[in-house]
Amino acid sequence: MSNQMFMNSIELLVVDDAAAIRSSISVLLTEIGYVVRTAADGFEALSAIRMDIPNILLSDLNMPGMSGFELLSVVRLRYPSIQVIAMSGSFSGEEVPSGVTADAFYQKGCSIRSLLRIIDSLGHQKLRPYIHPVPTVPLRIQRNGLDSGGRPYVTIACPECLRSFHETIGGSLTPIREAHCSHCQQTIYYVVVDPVEWEPASSSMIASRDVRKSKSSQTAILR
Numbered sequence: 001m002s003n004q005m006f007m008n009s010i011e012l013l014v015v016d017d018a019a020a021i022r023s024s025i026s027v028l029l030t031e032i033g034y035v036v037r038t039a040a041d042g043f044e045a046l047s048a049i050r051m052d053i054p055n056i057l058l059s060d061l062n063m064p065g066m067s068g069f070e071l072l073s074v075v076r077l078r079y080p081s082i083q084v085i086a087m088s089g090s091f092s093g094e095e096v097p098s099g100v101t102a103d104a105f106y107q108k109g110c111s112i113r114s115l116l117r118i119i120d121s122l123g124h125q126k127l128r129p130y131i132h133p134v135p136t137v138p139l140r141i142q143r144n145g146l147d148s149g150g151r152p153y154v155t156i157a158c159p160e161c162l163r164s165f166h167e168t169i170g171g172s173l174t175p176i177r178e179a180h181c182s183h184c185q186q187t188i189y190y191v192v193v194d195p196v197e198w199e200p201a202s203s204s205m206i207a208s209r210d211v212r213k214s215k216s217s218q219t220a221i222l223r
C-alpha cells in the first residue's frame with residue numbers, strides 16, 4: 001500500500017513519435033501506479049514539461065522535429081532535476097549510448113519488467129523540481145534585413161529549445177517585443193538592436209546603446 005502511494009507521487013513523461021508505443025507504455029505504467037503523461041516529439045515534450053515538471057522523462061531518441069538527442073540535452077540543461085531514461089531500438093544493452101545525455105537506457109522491445117527495473121534503479125528520489133532560469137532580461141536581437149515580402153525581420157534563438165526562428169518586426173515600435181518560439185511556443189521577450197535604415201524617435205535610447213553593442217549582438221545561427 002505504501003509502495004502504491006509512493007508510485008502515485010512519481011510522475012513520468014513518455015515521449016515517442018509512435019503512438020502505439022506511447023500508449024502501450026503509458027497504459028502499463030499507469031496500471032502499475034505511476035502518473036503518466038505522453039508527448040509525440042521533443043517540442044511537445046518541452047511544452048508538457050513547462051506545464052508541470054515530471055520526475056522522470058522516458059524518451060525515444062529518433063523522432064522527427066526535435067529528436068530525443070536534442071531534447072535530452074535541453075532538459076539536462078534547463079531542468080536538471082528530471083531523471084532521464086533514453087529509449088531506442090537502434091542501440092542494445094543497458095549502457096547509455098555515447099553522446100546521449102541520460103541517466104539510464106532502455107532498449108525498446110525489451111520486457112516491461114526490465115523498464116520497471118530501470119525506473120527503480122533511478123533511486124526513486126522525488127527531487128524538488130528545479131528550473132534553470134531562462135534570462136528575464138529581454139534578448140538583444142540584431143535586425144537581419146527584409147524578408148521576401150519586404151518586411152523587416154529578425155532571427156531569434158530560443159533559449160528554451162535552442163532552435164532559431166524568424167520573426168517579422170513590422171508594426172509595433174515598442175522597445176520590448178514579445179515573440180513565441182515557432183518550435184516550442186516559449187514566450188520570448190526581446191529588443192531589436194542596431195537599426196540600419198529607419199530609427200524611430202521612440203527607440204532612440206535603445207538605438208544609442210545599440211551602436212556599442214552591434215558587433216556582439218545575439219544573432220542566431222540558423223540550423
Ligand SMILES: [Zn+2]
Nearest residue numbers: 158161181184
Ligand atoms: Zn523554442
